[in-house]
Amino acid sequence: MVIRVGFVGAGYIAQWHAEALAAAGARLVAVADPAGAEGFAAAWGAVAYRSIDKMLAAGGLDAVHVLTPPHLHCAHALKALDAGLHVLVEKPFAVTRAEAEAMVLAAGRAGKVIAVNHNFLALPAYQRLKRALAEGVPGGIDSVDIRWRFPLSPLRSGPFGLWMLREPANLLLELGPHLFAFAHDLVGPLTEIDLRLSKPVTLPGGRVQYQGWHMRAKAGAVDVVLNLSLVEGAEDRSVEVRGVTAVARLDYGNDLLVMDRPNASDIVVNPLRAQVSLAGQHLREGLRNAARQGLSLNRKSPYGLGFRGAVSAFHRAVAGGVLPPAFSGDSAVAVMAGIEAAVALVPMQAVAAVEPRDLGPARVLVIGGTGFIGRALTRALVDQGRRVRVLSRGRANPFADLGDGVEVVAGSLSDPVALQAAMAGISVVYHLAKAEETSWESYLHNDVAVVERVAEAALAAGVARFVYTGTIASYDASDAAVPITEATPFGPMENRNLYARSKALCEARLQEMHRLRGLPLVIARPGIVLGEGGPFQHWGIGRWHGAGAVRIWGAGRNLLPFVLIDDVADGLVRMGEVAGIEGQSFNLVGEPLLTAQGYFAAIRRLTGVQIRVARGNLVVFYLVDVGKYLLKRFALRKTGLRKPLLVDWKSRAHLSAFRNDKAKAALGWQPEADRAAFEARAVGYPGLFGF
Structure with a gap:
């Protein structure tokens, strides 16, 4: 019998569960998400619902995967169990030990x-x-040492509304299960837990989060050390087990296992033989992974294999097999007990009160205000003495330090009623939200349709200005001899990358609404945005391999359309104010100051950090893309694929020069023109790497 599964939650993690589910032979038939799951559900042949209650009432399920934010896990799991369904819960299992115990008891009662x-x-x-x-x-x-040394970019560049960043303890609840689960499975329950916190960072709103979590504990006679390090740096996700006869080192980020064992050779040969043994093991593990990845056509990454194993174990148990203890409810309770003991050691903190200001009612609405550009824009508007309304999926407020200068309202862009309420009394709407999808159908549903819905609400509300952010990625920037201005057409978009294509279609639909119905539209196309609060690992520069290595798009000798975040915010403010610019677009790119090579030279000069930079051959990138396309189409029989284009890869290198004359003339915009000042504000600020 094929097990019929429903998902609660359609966020990032749902894709991994869906792929693992398919490998396990089960079938995804329903997806519930209050923010809308139509695009994701359609891609998997499932039915979308707006609530778990509606999905459960429809019936036809055998099991549910709970993939919602952690504070909802217990409630959703109990509902599914009460409906007589088996339940797999994404980590963390719960947010307290009491919740975890209640879930296990409910499962026992339900059988x-x-x-x-x-x-x-x-x-x-x-x-x-x-x-x-x-x-x-x-x-x-x-002894057992368990490490999670992996950069967490949201701590530096957002989005700061993520559940894991709302409270200091949430970080440990989100990431701690990886470490505590290893510890419990290897040596049993932990006692005498001690916690030391380091590398604090103050988030927008004034709340402090810690980027270093160092824990020591006991498990009987075994010493256990657990380390979380979330600053920019070399990746190290490993488990080291020291025993009487060897030291075992598991690299769980890359699925590698090496045993460092003593040998019986004489003193001169002994160290050589030890290193040869380690080198041979590394070679064996590397070849094993390469063969597995190659033969599976890149469908068995280490991360994906873990999901496949856990999901398959659950579904074998649903079919009558035995659930391995590592994934059991009892194990989940023990893990939560350890985390709860550590959480109790996190110091309490209070955000300083902000003096109230009489800014009047909100006349500006920022959609996507919790993102990098949205945060800078919101703060720039408040600095000018305006009260700003921010529409967000959640109620988390990254602007607590601005007091009543920002009014955060929760609502979905798929909900016309919420949009209508958010625009009440508003004169200027900034639509900065964007979608990141994997199929054109999903972009049509979650980007293009959403933009049209927001614009319809703006027309109904009678706003005076609607500012939309497109992208310079929609241009064909493949020819160094052809400069890019606002008058440059995008050209054929059918086979361009999905993000650029979707943004271009959004612009076209909005321009049509401007011409036919009077939408007071102004379009901004920011360049490669740099500055404090954003990621220094910008994918507009190249393909990153962690914080220490990057393969840039092309040779990296052409000047790139970099722009500072403060200059983008200033340009957007002006686009909401300047009269008579409806129907126009503006490329918010800075002065031509830096190449990709110059960017990394500036980082080296200002921070002392040497990032490993490799040049990327654009033709090779294109040919590899063609190979992947052919494999997916003819070997994996996938449909709806986009044909690779060489122009797309050349455009990533931004070979064309971008002009900003129109924005400077029409808006009075003056982006930073001094190279030294630009570099200092772009990459020379404290905390670029998180410490």
């Missing part, structure tokens, strides 16, 4: 399977480590 997705415990390399331990290698365990 249903409840499991937690501790996905890294399903990795093949970890399973090999468990077998080695069972066979006596590395022997009696003295």
